[in-house]
Amino acid sequence: MKKITINSIDEMKDFGNKIGNLFKGSETICLYGDLGAGKTHLTKFIGEGMGIRDYITSPTFSILNIYEGTINLNHFDLYRLENQGDFDDFGFDEYLFSEDVNIIEWPERIRDYLPKDIIEIKIEKTSENSRTLLISTTNPEKFDYILEMI
Ligand SMILES: Nc1ncnc2c1ncn2[C@@H]1O[C@H](COP(=O)(O)OP(=O)(O)O)[C@@H](O)[C@H]1O
Numbered sequence: 001m002k003k004i005t006i007n008s009i010d011e012m013k014d015f016g017n018k019i020g021n022l023f024k025g026s027e028t029i030c031l032y033g034d035l036g037a038g039k040t041h042l043t044k045f046i047g048e049g050m051g052i053r054d055y056i057t058s059p060t061f062s063i064l065n066i067y068e069g070t071i072n073l074n075h076f077d078l079y080r081l082e083n084q085g086d087f088d089d090f091g092f093d094e095y096l097f098s099e100d101v102n103i104i105e106w107p108e109r110i111r112d113y114l115p116k117d118i119i120e121i122k123i124e125k126t127s128e129n130s131r132t133l134l135i136s137t138t139n140p141e142k143f144d145y146i147l148e149m150i
């Protein structure tokens, strides 16, 4: 478990850009944290680091937004997913188990469907502009090229 202190939105941007730049594809990042923690902002900054040109925003009325790039980014926001079973009924699992990068807000909603190799980032709001990031992974060897850089 790594703990990182972020003191401003600019530091969050630097962090997101840096890890996005390390992605090769087939990474799944689960973002935990309350509403307003900064999950969507971090997603946007990771997307920038991956070279995604589209503007990444909160997928308010959709569960999944797909951004095309050298590596595609699948941005899931499961806040409004009512049943875990809906996730594969609607075919979202096809995207999750691909060679794209997946970033998932509210991954708690599909606990039983998550891939086995994931990176988990818990964002805690410590003040208006400060955040603590708790970073862990289910497969430290696989994600070594990311973990050693943060
Ligand atoms: N260091 C920071 N990192 C991320 N967001 C921050 C930070 N400081 C302030 N904010 C603000 O917090 C809010 C986070 O919103 P958002 O990313 O939509 O959160 P979530 O997706 O977790 O609900 C935004 O209004 C953003 O400007």
Ligand SMILES: [Mg+2]
Residues within 6 Å of the ligand: 039, 040, 058, 077, 105
């Ligand atoms: Mg959000």
